[in-house]
Amino acid sequence: MNNVICTVDVVLLTIKDERLSVALLKREREPYRGVAALPGGFIHAEDNDARDAALRVLNEKTRIEAPYLEQLATFSGPARDPRGWSISVTYYALVSFDVIERAGHPDIKLANVDQLTNLPFDHRGIIETAVARLRSKSQYSSLPCYLAGEAFTLPHLQRIYEALMGEPLNKVSFRRKIKEMAMLEILEGQFDSAGAHRPAQLHRLKPELRERLTLLERGL
Amino acid sequence: MNNVICTVDVVLLTIKDERLSVALLKREREPYRGVAALPGGFIHAEDNDARDAALRVLNEKTRIEAPYLEQLATFSGPARDPRGWSISVTYYALVSFDVIERAGHPDIKLANVDQLTNLPFDHRGIIETAVARLRSKSQYSSLPCYLAGEAFTLPHLQRIYEALMGEPLNKVSFRRKIKEMAMLEILEGQFDSAGAHRPAQLHRLKPELRERLTLLERGL
Structure with missing residues (x-):
């Protein structure tokens, strides 16, 4: 078959107010013009592959x-896009909330993933698939660190894991597991002095792990 | 971009002689005519989605x-197929060796996944991705049961898990984990009397689990 519509869509996830949230953007064109949807777009001949297209589209639409x-x-399938038989290669991306703030795009709306309203195409199903993947991988990997920003404290990281897993975690066992994954390094002399407690040590993900997950054999 | 080449490819895996093996077929057309490759083909307008296309192509090419x-x-990407920018939505399928034998297609060749020779396109990378996925999921799920056929003994199933995981498993702990997954049922009065030992009880996967994985929280 010729002329399959080939697109990419990106589920950009972040933690806002301790809630897992997805970035939605008003569509500039038909179909569903003006409706909030996942950032997405056509694959171009210049893209090296679908991943490259996803990064390009995300940057064009959200400046991230x-x-x-x-x-x-x-x-x-033939029904998911009113224009015809279509393929969407979908990706999920994780950023800290301050990355979205700094990008400063006026039209990005963050929606709590547990309270999604009407979405065009099959975007609800795509988001649900991404959230399920993230939550199931969170228990066994360093994935949630990508939601924590450049520098973070261990209590902040624990709150992110808790937001994803939907339950409080024991602090001692959480810290043991994090240590076991050997994915963090201390930022010497850097502390977070916000909050009521004494300044907390800042950590970051080891630079070599920026694009590679660390796995935990037995889970949190 | 118009005219992206949209295909599906299927990594059909089985256990032959206690080795994980992949089904390869001689290509009937250019490019790479006559070369052994994954069964694959174009998506058709009549397909309900890419999964439907994969099942159709697999059946047409292997009778399974x-x-x-x-x-x-x-x-x-633009380079993986000499005909132009292409997308292959890939699937992996699991069957017992007797299903391939019964299908009786004369041109299917089974290749040990650990001893692959030259393959066209990016088929080697696709197979390696499938094998890594299967092996990593095997430790935590009922996935290997789909390689065991309709009815099987527990020693046979253990050998399949061992072939996938590349190491011997303790029989007592293996049986405890299998019981924990609650995925099998006994075939009353049916035994396998092949082999030197006393006849062994036959089991099957619970019918409701034919298309749905059971997960094991702590792994084997």
């Missing part, structure tokens, strides 16, 4: 560059 | 129907 990004799944 | 089949990943 080089987030942690992973292929999610491909959605396809 | 309705195996356990799961989306693997999508491979894309």
